[in-house]
Amino acid sequence: MIKNFKWLLLVSLSFVACNNNDDDSAPVEIPITPGTAVLTKYVALGDSFAAGYSDGALFKAGQANSYVNILAQQFIPAGGVAITTPFMVDNVGGFSNGGVQVLPKFPTRLTFNGAGPVNVSGVSGTAITAHLTGSFSNMGIPGAKSYHLIAPGYGNLAGVFATPATASPYFARFSSSPTSTTLTVLDDAMAQNPTFFSLWIGGNDVLGYATTGGDGTDPITPTANFNFAYDKLITGLTAKGAKGVVANLPYVSALPFFTTVGFNPVTLVAAQVTALNGAYASYNGGLVAAKNAGLITEAERVQRTINFAVGKNAVVMIDEYLTDITAVSPGLIKLRQTTNKDYIVLSSQGTSAKDHLLAGNGTSAPLKDRWVLSESEVKEIKTATDAYNITIEATATAKGLAFVDTRTTMEQLSTGGIRFGNFQMTSAYVTGGAFSLDGVHPSARGYALIANLFVDAINTKYTATLRHVDLSVYPIQYPAIIP
Numbered sequence: 001m002i003k004n005f006k007w008l009l010l011v012s013l014s015f016v017a018c019n020n021n022d023d024d025s026a027p028v029e030i031p032i033t034p035g036t037a038v039l040t041k042y043v044a045l046g047d048s049f050a051a052g053y054s055d056g057a058l059f060k061a062g063q064a065n066s067y068v069n070i071l072a073q074q075f076i077p078a079g080g081v082a083i084t085t086p087f088m089v090d091n092v093g094g095f096s097n098g099g100v101q102v103l104p105k106f107p108t109r110l111t112f113n114g115a116g117p118v119n120v121s122g123v124s125g126t127a128i129t130a131h132l133t134g135s136f137s138n139m140g141i142p143g144a145k146s147y148h149l150i151a152p153g154y155g156n157l158a159g160v161f162a163t164p165a166t167a168s169p170y171f172a173r174f175s176s177s178p179t180s181t182t183l184t185v186l187d188d189a190m191a192q193n194p195t196f197f198s199l200w201i202g203g204n205d206v207l208g209y210a211t212t213g214g215d216g217t218d219p220i221t222p223t224a225n226f227n228f229a230y231d232k233l234i235t236g237l238t239a240k241g242a243k244g245v246v247a248n249l250p251y252v253s254a255l256p257f258f259t260t261v262g263f264n265p266v267t268l269v270a271a272q273v274t275a276l277n278g279a280y281a282s283y284n285g286g287l288v289a290a291k292n293a294g295l296i297t298e299a300e301r302v303q304r305t306i307n308f309a310v311g312k313n314a315v316v317m318i319d320e321y322l323t324d325i326t327a328v329s330p331g332l333i334k335l336r337q338t339t340n341k342d343y344i345v346l347s348s349q350g351t352s353a354k355d356h357l358l359a360g361n362g363t364s365a366p367l368k369d370r371w372v373l374s375e376s377e378v379k380e381i382k383t384a385t386d387a388y389n390i391t392i393e394a395t396a397t398a399k400g401l402a403f404v405d406t407r408t409t410m411e412q413l414s415t416g417g418i419r420f421g422n423f424q425m426t427s428a429y430v431t432g433g434a435f436s437l438d439g440v441h442p443s444a445r446g447y448a449l450i451a452n453l454f455v456d457a458i459n460t461k462y463t464a465t466l467r468h469v470d471l472s473v474y475p476i477q478y479p480a481i482i483p
Contacts, residue, residue: 032077034462037243039080043137043194044068045149045185045233047204048441049450050140053172054478055117056438057109058142058170061482065444065474068138068198070451074466075196085138086174086462089125091482095169096124106169110437111480112430116352117437120480129157132174139168139189145204145221146229153181186236197244198454200406202226202388206381207440213345213370214377217305221386223239230388234395244403245457248389250410252381256429257439258343258373259414262351264314265344266363273308276363280306286332295325304336308363314338316360318369321376335366341375346429346439402461404453418449420471425449432453435478445474 022221040442044050051058051064062161063085072083093109095102101123108115108124142150148154155175155420159167172178176188189197205226208218252258268276284305291301300323306316314337321333338344344353345366361367373381389407396403410427412418413434417426425446426432429439435444442450452468459466 030465031032032467033465034075034078034080035459035462037458037462037464038195039078040076041137041193041195042072042075042080042083042197043189043192044083044139044198045189045237046140046198046200047144048140048142049200049203049447050138050198051142052140052447054436054438054441054443054447055093055110056107056119056436056441058088059091059093059109059482060088060092061091061478062444062462063087063138065447066138066140067442067447067450067454068140070342070448070469071198072138072433074451074455074469078464078466080196083138084134084136085282086132086136086170086179087364091478092120092122092124093122095126095128097128099123102128107476112437112477113480117430126173128160128169128173130173131157131178134174135176135188135192135308136174137192137194139171139185141168141185141202143168143170143204144185144201145208146201146226146233147221149185149201150229152184152230154185155183156181186233190236190239190320191238194237194242194244197242198246199233199244200404202230202249202392205388206249207252209377210373210381211257211345211440213368213372214334214374214380215369217370220380220384223384226384227390227391230391230395234401236398238399238401243401243462245404245454245461246392246396246403247406247454247457247475248392249385250407251385252373253343253378254410254414254427255440256409256427256432256435257346259427260346260429260439261344263338263340263342263344264312265353266313266315266357268308268310268363270310273310273362277306278453279364283331283335288323290329290332293328295328296323303339304334306335306337313363315344315357316366317362317374318366318374319374319376320369321374333366338372339375341378343378345371345373351353400461402454402457404457406450406453409449409453423472425471430477437477443474443476445471445476448474 049067052063054062094106108119111120153159154167155171156167157172157178160169160172177183205221209220212218287301287304290296314336317338319334325332346353393436414427417424425434427434436443448469448471455466458464
């Protein structure tokens with residue numbers, strides 16, 4: 001009996017010991033801390049990505065799901081405060097003036113109707129002349145280029161209506177003085193005495209050129225100009241000891257706006273092929289004569305020869321980089337067919353590429369420059385983007401700032417995707433989940449992914465322990481009617 005008692009006692013003690021060991025080895029949740037960062041006053045500077053622009057417009061729900069707003073929420077448990085945002089009045093999108101939507105520049109947002117993207121009905125309640133009072137720490141301004149953030153009068157309402165415009169209606173509605181001709185975005189940011197900032201700028205310095213097919217209406221910002229603006233921004237933001245996080249820029253080739261249509265989008269039957277090849281026969285013959293006359297090389301003759309076949313076809317485009325031989329042969333304008341190194345843009349001035357191509361453009365008539373980003377133009381954009389990114393990363397290193405590599409992440413989205421939980425996020429238009437219906441700006445889930453990238457960079461640089469957000473709770477599309 002005594003032996004049994006001792007045995008039971010030994011088993012009981014062993015059981016308690018095992019329980020104690022389990023408790024000791026249980027993972028301890030790490031407290032949320034800012035590390036060496038001070039998050040008590042966060043100010044964000046940037047462009048449409050910071051603002052939460054999505055589906056071709058700025059609207060209230062999109063603003064709430066900007067990466068800046070999501071990031072600011074993750075700052076709160078680590079000593080941050082709620083960020084202030086210059087919210088639009090409703091979820092219609094764009095601006096109105098006198099009760100009429102300001103078109104074509106500021107249309108209502110896009111929604112998916114089952115067949116494709118369409119603009120939601122209604123008129124925006126946000127008047128383009130309205131001005132908000134107060135101070136706003138989310139200073140994301142759609143359309144802003146690097147130098148716009150240091151441009152005097154960029155928030156002057158009169159400049160919004162000038163020709164050409166010298167100010168932004170987005171900044172004019174929340175700048176501290178909508179009549180000032182000297183105030184800059186940076187001035188309003190520094191007036192808030194930030195202890196921490198984020199800066200993601202430079203996308204529009206190449207994007208305007210890219211989305212217009214490199215037609216020259218919106219040129220690439222020279223690297224020297226970008227470097228000057230970026231240095232002035234960082235110097236100002238860090239002047240009082242604020243720490244921060246900056247991000248580099250993705251290549252435009254990672255955006256569905258440029259990759260969705262494809263270089264060979266036109267399907268032809270035999271009768272169409274016969275008619276088109278017959279129509280271009282004299283053009284091709286003229287190229288042979290031009291080559292024999294030494295006006296062009298054999299390689300360029302082959303490049304410029306137009307030939308269609310049954311099935312999917314590359315389309316005819318104007319390429320300004322080809323040799324100009326019209327002085328000798330006026331009919332031999334700079335035509336060639338697209339290759340897989342060219343990008344037909346998703347839309348232009350409110351017209352879908354699909355409808356434009358169905359109208360005979362790209363076959364019986366060449367596509368105008370604004371519809372195609374040529375291989376040479378893609379190289380120009382890549383060169384500029386690489387130069388900007390060198391400046392951004394070097395500045396982050398020199399100033400001791402956290403650095404986010406968005407270029408690599410965007411490439412991952414466009415070359416296989418990123419998996420989280422049971423979800424796969426890619427850059428595929430409509431279905432991929434990362435981008436909104438305009439093909440350039442992220443969806444709410446895409447913005448949440450970006451916020452997590454910023455969290456990672458801040459944690460790494462400042463030994464903070466900020467938390468990720470759950471991507472699955474953010475939608476990939478907004479409904480036509482947002483509650």
